[in-house]
Amino acid sequence: MHQPEDSNDSGNPTIGSVVQARLRRRQFLKASVGAAAAGLAPLPLVACVGDGAHAPRPGRAGRLALGFEAVSKSIADALVVPPGYTARVLIAVGDPLFDGVPAYRDDGDNPDYALRCGDWHDGLEYFGLSADGSPDSSATDRALLAINHEWVSPLFLHSAGPSAPPRPASEVDIETAAMGVTVVEITKDPNGRFRYLSQSPFNRRVTALTEIEIAGPLRGHPKLITRHSPSGTRTRGTVNNCGTCRTPWGTLLTGEENWAAFFARDAADAARRSEAENYALARYGRPPGAPQAYQWNTVPDGSDRYRRWNASVTGASVDGRDDYRHELHGQGYMTEIDPYDRTSVIQKRTALGRFAHEAAAFSRPRAGEPLAVYMGDDARGEYIYKYVSDSPWDPADAAAGNRMAVGAKYLDAGRLYAARFHEDGTGEWLLLERANPAVAGYDRYPFADDGDVLLHARIAADGVGATRMDRPEWSTVNPANGDVYITLTNNSSRGLGGEDGGFGVDAANPRTYEHRRQDAAPQSGNVNGHIVRLAEEDRPDSTRFRWDIYLFGAQSDADASLINLSGLTGEQDFSSPDGIRFGPGTELCWILTDDNAMTDRSNAMMLAAVPGELGDGRFLELDHGGTTVVTRIGARPQATQLKRFMVGPVDQELTGFAETPDGCALFVNVQHPGFGTPRDGALRPERYTSHWPGNMGYGPGGRLARPRSATVMITKDDGGRIGS
Numbered sequence: 075m076h077q078p079e080d081s082n083d084s085g086n087p088t089i090g091s092v093v094q095a096r097l098r099r100r101q102f103l104k105a106s107v108g109a110a111a112a113g114l115a116p117l118p119l120v121a122c123v124g125d126g127a128h129a130p131r132p133g134r135a136g137r138l139a140l141g142f143e144a145v146s147k148s149i150a151d152a153l154v155v156p157p158g159y160t161a162r163v164l165i166a167v168g169d170p171l172f173d174g175v176p177a178y179r180d181d182g183d184n185p186d187y188a189l190r191c192g193d194w195h196d197g198l199e200y201f202g203l204s205a206d207g208s209p210d211s212s213a214t215d216r217a218l219l220a221i222n223h224e225w226v227s228p229l230f231l232h233s234a235g236p237s238a239p240p241r242p243a244s245e246v247d248i249e250t251a252a253m254g255v256t257v258v259e260i261t262k263d264p265n266g267r268f269r270y271l272s273q274s275p276f277n278r279r280v281t282a283l284t285e286i287e288i289a290g291p292l293r294g295h296p297k298l299i300t301r302h303s304p305s306g307t308r309t310r311g312t313v314n315n316c317g318t319c320r321t322p323w324g325t326l327l328t329g330e331e332n333w334a335a336f337f338a339r340d341a342a343d344a345a346r347r348s349e350a351e352n353y354a355l356a357r358y359g360r361p362p363g364a365p366q367a368y369q370w371n372t373v374p375d376g377s378d379r380y381r382r383w384n385a386s387v388t389g390a391s392v393d394g395r396d397d398y399r400h401e402l403h404g405q406g407y408m409t410e411i412d413p414y415d416r417t418s419v420i421q422k423r424t425a426l427g428r429f430a431h432e433a434a435a436f437s438r439p440r441a442g443e444p445l446a447v448y449m450g451d452d453a454r455g456e457y458i459y460k461y462v463s464d465s466p467w468d469p470a471d472a473a474a475g476n477r478m479a480v481g482a483k484y485l486d487a488g489r490l491y492a493a494r495f496h497e498d499g500t501g502e503w504l505l506l507e508r509a510n511p512a513v514a515g516y517d518r519y520p521f522a523d524d525g526d527v528l529l530h531a532r533i534a535a536d537g538v539g540a541t542r543m544d545r546p547e548w549s550t551v552n553p554a555n556g557d558v559y560i561t562l563t564n565n566s567s568r569g570l571g572g573e574d575g576g577f578g579v580d581a582a583n584p585r586t587y588e589h590r591r592q593d594a595a596p597q598s599g600n601v602n603g604h605i606v607r608l609a610e611e612d613r614p615d616s617t618r619f620r621w622d623i624y625l626f627g628a629q630s631d632a633d634a635s636l637i638n639l640s641g642l643t644g645e646q647d648f649s650s651p652d653g654i655r656f657g658p659g660t661e662l663c664w665i666l667t668d669d670n671a672m673t674d675r676s677n678a679m680m681l682a683a684v685p686g687e688l689g690d691g692r693f694l695e696l697d698h699g700g701t702t703v704v705t706r707i708g709a710r711p712q713a714t715q716l717k718r719f720m721v722g723p724v725d726q727e728l729t730g731f732a733e734t735p736d737g738c739a740l741f742v743n744v745q746h747p748g749f750g751t752p753r754d755g756a757l758r759p760e761r762y763t764s765h766w767p768g769n770m771g772y773g774p775g776g777r778l779a780r781p782r783s784a785t786v787m788i789t790k791d792d793g794g795r796i797g798s
């Protein structure tokens with residue numbers, strides 16, 4: 075689920091891209107739409123700009139094949155996996171994590187959420203444990219799972235749903251505690267199945283109120299000063315935790331995505347702010363009076379922990395030490411947590427920039443080279459970013475004892491870039507520092523210093539002319555060849571630009587079309603999303619890259635000349651890719667969807683893929699009724715290279731993904747089943763649109779249970795490696 079945000083009015087070039095594409099198209103060996111529709115072999119690339127110098131790199135295509143039977147699309151309120159596989163629930167929202175906490179009840183009477191598994195499971199990481207409790211990245215029978223919690227469902231967290239504002243403290247305390255991150259120990263039982271431990275000394279809850287340090291360039295910055303931290307060095311909580319990343323030294327990075335929605339900004343606040351402040355707040359989705367989620371600041375007792383959710387100027391100070399005008403500057407980071415030490419101090423790694431962080435993926439660590447971190451900013455028209463560490467990688471750090479100090483070494487000093495995609499299949503990383511004249515001279519916002527550039531990375535990326543993308547979500551790196559994959563989930567604002575409206579199409583975001591459902595009004599834009607793929611020209615700190623589009627989401631029966639460009643069949647078709655992850659044990663690429671377009675035909679799903687490599691396809695010219703755009707598409711997936719592996723229950727999305735190092739167990743998060751349940755009228759079980767996982771026998775409630783976000787474990791019935 076995504077709260078739509080559309081605050082990029084930077085005007086970064088898109089129409090010009092189309093014109094350029096028209097001029098350049100004769101340079102390409104033209105791949106006709108007819109050839110694409112007929113699924114003919116890819117045309118040779120001998121005439122392609124930027125390709126001649128690159129010899130084919132080793133890839134895995136052909137070595138691996140998907141051996142399971144593809145799962146059909148499903149709208150059942152059930153988890154569906156291939157024959158020969160079994161899915162079991164491991165832990166769900168509300169399950170106890172500490173000694174003495176009562177079992178979850180189906181009637182909504184579950185206080186103490188800071189002692190229970192949180193809600194809306196999102197990103198997920200596996201951290202192996204040895205028998206003696208020390209970190210062991212190869213462990214396959216004992217581990218810690220770190221689970222992100224993106225939003226909450228007040229409808230199901232309280233006995234009779236949420237109260238209208240002013241919100242009672244008792245409800246707000248449950249909701250803020252059900253956010254954040256859960257760390258929980260899991261062990262394998264004698265039957266080879268994992269179960270979670272409700273009394274492990276490793277179990278930890280991080281909530282919207284946990285004390286967290288500001289690390290990196292923004293530590294102590296004047297724009298981080300709040301009533302809670304006049305020194306600008308601390309904040310409380312991590313919220314809207316979306317995708318995750320496991321660092322090469324064994325810690326968790328959790329992405330803070332739609333944090334802006336939690337903060338109130340009253341209508342009169344604009345008059346109390348400078349022009350620059352007002353511009354920046356609006357660019358980050360907080361114009362005065364913006365809609366606010368949950369309204370936690372309305373608790374009548376005025377306690378500080380509720381007041382903090384009002385980001386309006388309410389005090390008289392010049393620097394903000396008497397109110398929470400800067401409180402939303404404490405959210406929007408990649409935040410590092412050491413899962414192995416529940417007492418360790420959590421750090422917001424501000425050098426990686428502040429935006430709607432989805433997930434992150436590291437480049438393949440190589441001794442003596444810096445580390446790159448690839449990240450998406452998930453809102454319509456936002457950017458893809460790369461962070462490059464100042465410190466070169468030292469392999470000894472992979473097993474260092476003080477993991478947070480290693481995190482500081484690599485993540486507190488580096489450079490941040492935003493991506494611009496060119497029509498010839500190349501791209502460039504644009505430096506986001508004031509040393510770049512396009513940043514220092516940007517006429518829409520005066521950056522006070524380089525800390526301000528990180529704090530307002532979106533605006534700096536506007537200034538340098540980065541490419542506005544179709545909602546960048548997860549990123550992952552192919553361990554076999556280093557190719558970076560980034561999902562672009564969809565974009566209802568992608569159009570033809572100009573009089574037609576919306577962002578104009580460009581080479582990296584080339585589709586806009588009408589998508590017809592059986593049961594609702596048509597949707598338009600890039601409705602089904604795509605997956606872009608890029609490779610550095612040389613090292614992780616290269617400022618040039620090459621790219622193509624690995625896959626376009628589409629219904630199998632959609633127009634093959636403009637929509638189903640990847641030629642997806644009924645066993646492969648999907649919409650709105652969100653999670654993506656190369657599994658270390660299965661060696662497969664797993665794609666998870668957060669869909670609201672194909673749901674008349676199927677609930678959100680997970681697919682397994684054996685991708686080829688960047689450049690294995692062809693250039694393609696798309697004709698949008700007179701407006702043409704040239705893009706570059708990957709090879710059409712064969713039946714053994716892309717298959718649907720799982721479909722989830724009703725009104726959910728499949729979010730986080732992790733697996734054991736041997737590839738014999740998968741862990742997948744199911745988020746917000748039953749999200750479509752009516753919010754008006756009485757809360758009655760027969761109105762819930764999902765009863766999962768109670769209806770599969772997990773927890774209380776049976777076939778009329780309240781729906782619950784949960785982590786599931788999938789194993790092969792013969793105990794073998796999954797997928798192939």
Ligand code: FEO
Nearest residue numbers: 316331432452547
């Ligand atoms: Fe939290 Fe962009 O999905």
Ligand code: CA
Nearest residue numbers: 075076652668
């Ligand atoms: Ca999502």
Ligand code: CA
Nearest residue numbers: 316547652653
């Ligand atoms: Ca997501």
